[in-house]
Every structure is written in C-alpha cells, then in structure tokens.
C-alpha cells in the first residue's frame with residue numbers, strides 16, 4: 001500500500017488508546033498500528049515587523065504574529081539573533097527605494113541568526129550554526145526566517161553577532177568604494193562627509209589598514225569634540241565640522257596630508273561641496289547616499305578648470321553582478337577584521353519588543369543616534 005519513502009514518514013507504534021489525530025490502519029494481517037496523519041516540517045510561529053502599505057515607517061509598521069511556515073527539503077529555518085535598521089530599510093518602507101519587496105512585507109534586509117532546523121536535503125549546515133543571508137534578503141525583522149539554503153552563508157563561531165548582522169550593507173560598501181574608483185597607494189588620502197555613519201567609520205579604518213589617510217567632515221552638533229575624538233580613535237587623521245570649513249581655502253587647514261584624489265559623499269548639499277573643495281585636480285567624488293535630501297551642486301569652474309569627476313555607487317549593482325558570489329569572501333574578510341578588533345563601529349542594541357523606539361531613533365526623531373541593532 002505505501003511506498004518505502006512514504007513508510008519512512010509513518011510513526012509506528014502499538015495501538016493502545018489512539019490519539020484523536022491518529023488514523024488506525026490494519027496494515028499487516030493481524031497487527032494493528034497507528035500513524036500520525038502526514039504533516040510537513042514546520043517552523044515555530046514568528047513575531048515580525050510587517051507593513052501592508054508603503055508610507056511613514058513609524059505609522060505603517062506593526063508587530064504581528066505569523067503562523068508556522070513550511071520547511072521544504074532545501075530550506076533552512078533560522079532563529080534570528082540580530083538585525084540592524086539601515087537608512088535603506090527605512091527608504092524601502094517609505095516606498096522610495098528602487099528595489100523593495102511587494103507589500104505586505106516583513107521589514108529588514110540584513111541580519112544574523114542561528115540555524116534552528118533543516119529541510120531533509122540540506123547539507124553542510126547544522127542546528128546552532130551562525131548564518132547570515134548573503135547577499136542579504138528581505139524580511140529579517142522577525143524571530144524565525146525560513147529560506148532556501150542558498151540564501152544562507154555560514155560565519156565563524158565567535159563572530160560578534162552585531163558585526164555579523166551589519167557586515168554586508170555598510171562595511172562592504174566602504175570596502176568596495178575604496179577599491180573600485182581610484183588606485184590608491186599608501187600615503188595617499190581620501191576625504192569624506194557623513195564620517196560618523198557606519199560606512200564612514202569603516203572607510204576610516206579600512207583606509208588606515210592600507211596606509212591611506214582620511215579627512216573627515218561631520219555635521220555640527222552639541223558635543224562635536226566627543227564625536228571627533230571617537231573618529232580619531234578609529235584612525236581618522238583630520239575631522240572637521242562643516243562650520244569649521246567655512247573658510248576661503250579649506251586646503252590651508254591640512255597639515256602634511258596630500259590633497260585627496262578620492263572623496264565620498266553620503267550627505268549632499270553643502271557637505272558635498274566641501275568634499276569637492278578638498279579634492280585635487282582631476283579628483284573623483286563618489287556619491288553613495290543623500291542623507292540631507294539636498295542635491296549635489298557642482299560649480300562650472302570645478303568641472304572645467306579642476307576637471308573633477310562625479311561618480312555614483314550602489315551596492316545593489318555589485319549584488320546583481322557576477323561578483324555576487326565573491327561577496328561571501330569579502331564578508332569573511334571583513335568579519336575576520338571585526339573578530340580581530342581591527343574593524344569596529346558604534347552601535348546600540350534595542351530589544352525586539354522595543355522595535356519602535358529603535359525605529360524612532362533611526363528616523364532621527366531623537367537627534368543623532370548610534371546605529372540601532374534589533375536583538376531578538
């Protein structure tokens with residue numbers, strides 16, 4: 001009656017008092033057995049931050065309970081441990097990011113978890129392994145995620161979860177931008193605005209590792225000396241607030257640092273103009289974010305007489321390219337630096353139940369705040 005594979009699914013036990021969900025069969029001549037009705041492997045129920053329409057993140061996102069999900073043969077069920085709130089997560093929920101999930105959707109894009117259970121065909125992973133979606137994958141703001149094995153990349157035990165959770169979007173952006181635009185040699189310099197961001201902090205340290213010096217621009221704020229000190233401890237050579245650069249010749253402020261050939265802009269407006277002012281003849285400014293929501297304006301003379309180049313960077317292009325697979329070794333390299341204490345950045349953990357407090361901080365409602373890491 002039953003094929004051998006089907007038989008493997010039966011839980012055979014002598015019949016005494018059959019549980020109500022069991023079916024009695026008269027399988028072998030005079031012997032009676034019960035088997036439980038067939039049910040697929042399922043994840044535990046998941047608590048998730050979901051939105052069913054795009055809009056202001058603080059009003060459209062809700063904490064919901066999701067029913068157990070089926071774990072198919074190639075699937076891995078991961079118990080999430082930590083996930084960040086990145087500016088691009090916010091932009092996706094707002095509906096202004098070019099690549100975003102269809103609603104209703106669970107928020108989040110990167111994160112880390114441990115393997116909870118595996119589909120029958122999964123090889124090379126075991127319960128308890130630390131894994132990240134690599135490249136990232138939508139829907140990390142929930143307690144259990146079920147996705148195909150190909151989504152998950154195992155990371156070394158002992159990797160601090162905050163770093164595993166955040167390694168892809170920002171540190172990888174910093175790494176690629178230092179490599180992909182201008183050939184830099186030890187002794188060269190770069191200039192950047194938004195230096196307090198995670199990308200900015202990573203640029204400082206990754207540049208330092210290569211012997212490249214950094215000129216950093218931050219927003220004016222109460223306690224700017226403290227912010228400068230923190231960046232200098234990471235290896236920043238110079239840190240200026242925007243108002244300090246309100247001088248005729250910004251380069252006159254530099255001591256013994258060569259004019260930079262490469263600049264990074266994630267702010268726009270005046271902060272982008274300041275980056276361009278530091279650049280040397282034929283320098284390149286790479287724009288990768290627009291935190292001030294102001295456009296980049298370049299003077300005609302900077303184009304003509306200084307021959308500046310303006311470029312853009314979007315990590316998604318790397319993810320979609322043939323280099324997508326290579327991202328895994330880049331991520332391993334970055335996590336190795338994090339484990340060795342050579343790559344570090346400021347973060348603040350927020351318990352999942354307080355997600356909306358972390359969201360408010362990420363939205364800038366409470367002034368400048370460290371990167372929010374949701375802990376499940």
Ligand SMILES: NC(=O)c1ccc[n+]([C@@H]2O[C@H](COP(=O)([O-])OP(=O)(O)OC[C@H]3O[C@@H](n4cnc5c(N)ncnc54)[C@H](OP(=O)(O)O)[C@@H]3O)[C@@H](O)[C@H]2O)c1
Pocket residue numbers: 086087088169170173194195196197198199200218219221266267288289290291292293313314315316364367368369371
């Ligand atoms: N193109 C890409 O592929 C790519 C990849 C990764 C990240 N990004 C972009 O990189 C940027 C930094 O991301 P992150 O996650 O590293 O940032 P983050 O750690 O969340 O920090 C936010 C940064 O933005 C600054 N900021 C916030 N509001 C601002 C405003 N109104 N005007 C000026 N600065 C403001 C903050 O400065 P304070 O310290 O002064 O508050 C802080 O430096 C974002 O624009 C993000 O979208 C782009």
